[in-house]
Amino acid sequence: MKEQLQKDFDNTIKNLSLSQKDIEIKKFFLDSFVNRGFPNRKEEDWKFSDLSQIIKKNIGELSFYNDYTSTNKVDTSVFVDGLEHNKIVFINGRIEKIDFDYEKKNQIEIIDQSETIDRFNNNNSLSDLNNAFTNKSFKVVIKKGYQLAKPLIIYHTTNSNIWSKNINLRLNFELDKDSSLRLIDLFNDTSEKNFLNIFYNFDLKENAILKNYKVDRFESKNIKYSYNNIEQKKNSTSETFILSSGSNFFKNEINTNLKGEYSSAFVNGIFSLNKDKHHEIRTTINHLTENTKSYQLIKSVLEDGSKAAYQGKIFVNSEAQKTDGYQLSKAILLDETTEFNAKPELEIYADDVKCSHGSASGSLNENSIFYLMTRGLNYKEAKELLINGFLLDVIEKITDREIKNLIKNMIGVKE
């Protein structure tokens, strides 16, 4: 892999107009990645999902160079119907379209940051890989007091032109005071056997509101890793919802730093898996000052050889008195071949706090099924109704009505 990396790296650099200093930085990250390799189960955070093995098994040899000189045709048929929205379209990792037609032009600024490399550190080698290979990175700034009229959908599309490739994406968002953004990450990839490595950074200033929805609904053989870092100032709110369902492997990481008083973070997620899929969500909520709040709810329905893992951590430092942290994960294992692993973690250094977590996993409640069947439903209907109700609980946590309905329709959950 080492020669491949070096060769692909040289090719990537050739196509970019970088200063000598930036090349040095990228080289540094490349070397770091070469040393560390893909994360494996020996690393605590990857205990439940050995990425190194998963890549070996599903992809084999990866290549890291992508030719971004030619454009791809944007296929408009993939766009979401019935919801007016702004768009950023990635095709095979190349930004093809940035479109904020519904918004006031001077309120949103898009800065090309490709030539200034800011380091992204999340303590695993994938950030090194991302730092070394990202070719373009943009920063989206929402100006003070501006609230986007329509949601922004980021389309992650791949087509059959690529195979066994590693794609590295990087976006930064800055939400200035009193601004708000609704964001949907929509994965819609038709290619196979690629590894997507996505890093987002969100900077929320005072009173800013971020609604961050990640929808991995469509069947795909790709392997994905997404890391979101959310920095929150006073009174800001972030709401993250993850629908983890379509890809062969997907690991979502959410890292939130509650730095301002009265800031709050919500993370909700659904694993709905079948066919030997393996997904993971890992959250870290750092309560760093007084009066902050976090709430997490993760529910899983697993069948047919699938495997889900949830690692959630609430960290409260000694200044963060009056913290309110809550975390709950529940899983239904529908058959013998499935597996659910959880590691709900509390690390607390302040005494005046209210923190709790709960985790439960098991089978569908036979009593409930019996009850429904005595009311005239057949076994299948009863099972569906119960699962429906189980998942609806999480979807109801979505505060944006339009998007809630969109997601409900997508996974066919009825009210």
Place this chain on the structure above:
Amino acid sequence: MREKEIEKLKDYKYGFSTDIENIKAPKGLNEDVIKFISNIKKEPEWMLNFRLKAFERFKQLKEPDWQKPKYPKIDYQDLYYYSAPKSMDDKPKNLDELDPKLLETYKKLGIPLQEQKRLNGIAVDAVFDSVSVATTFREELTKHGIIFCPISEAIQNHPELVKKYLGSVIPITDHFFATLNSAVFTDGSFAYIPEGVRCPMELSTYFRINASNTGQFERTLIIADKGSYVSYLEGCTAPMRDENQLHAANVELIALDDAEIKYSTVQNWYPGDKDGKGGIYNFVTKRGLCKGKNSKISWTQVETGSAITWKYPSCILKGDNSVGEFYSIAITNNHQKADTGTKMIHLGKNTKSKIISKGISAGFSDMTYRGLVDISSKADNSNNYTQCDSLLMGNKCGAHTVPYIKNKNSESNIAHEATTSKISEDQLHYCQQRGLSAEEAVGLIVNGFCKEVLQQLPMEFAVEAQKLVGISLEGSVG
């Protein structure tokens, strides 16, 4: 006046050491030392081979470093691996022949070796620096066919049992400290309860660490044969020392069909002074194997001592319908650190486990609950319930919960709950209003918080433990 009293109480109640000449193995860890230990114990060859095999393995192992409480590097070549009270050379036949100083030590500790033994009905196998000094009540136990003796004697007299079960739960290829123990263990307790026998009394051992710079390596092996029952108590206090002392014991429990073992610990080793100087490193491996059908192993622990406590009493639920339980209270004050919890490994069908863990941290201390619940794909219809609650006093201490939950069986259920909070002002106010001092109020509330676990202890221990809870938290309020 009051302040003075508190000052006195804060100091370790059991801090003293006796001057008894010790036989020591030369400092350091090598094959010769292991042969020396084996030789002085007059061990058969298979035992020496067991030790040497473990030592071979030990040389390849790396000291683990994933635990939360970090400690300065231990120089394993700078420790003594064997020391014994000299008066042991001519074995005393009864208590009167014992070194009076030794008796005095026990008296200070309040071990019921003489007068209290009949009243309490406890057979005490007191371990003083690695060698068992006296074993009482042996005749009565013998009547029931129960073997309860130092493990070194068991190696001589019951080699077939020791050979069969020693290392069967904690193999010599286990982790760093367990393997070290397998190589150099000096003594410990051995108990065998024959088929269908209900042990008529609580078996109990007190461990003491005495000679300075002696890592103590105890080995306990308890076997409950088919349909038998035994309750075993282990209590520890240690003299005050400035240097950190390593304690790496191994405890193996084996329960065959329909047998039940109840293992209770009150651990009150020297925790270091209020600035965190000194104190015992308590790195113990405790593991129980529910080997037979319908067997049950229950761990109860009250951990108030030691500078660092690092242990996970575990149950391997191999037999169908077997049950594992873990009840724990861990209290850390001043600069104490604890990383403790349990592992419940469900292998058989219809296995059940229950974990109740209460952690209290005060002062500058740090407390971690780390646990594993693993239900394998063959363990149909298994259940686990886990509850771990933490109580924090002050914002200089920490309380952490790190559970690992693995479910590979769709017919099994796992439920886990954890909370962290502080003592509510309302409760404190209520108690103080009725005339309790702040300290008494905290003691009362904490005892209530721990009640679920304290109830699991045998009577004799429950009283001691309740007092300990109060003593451990002194000076943490205000």
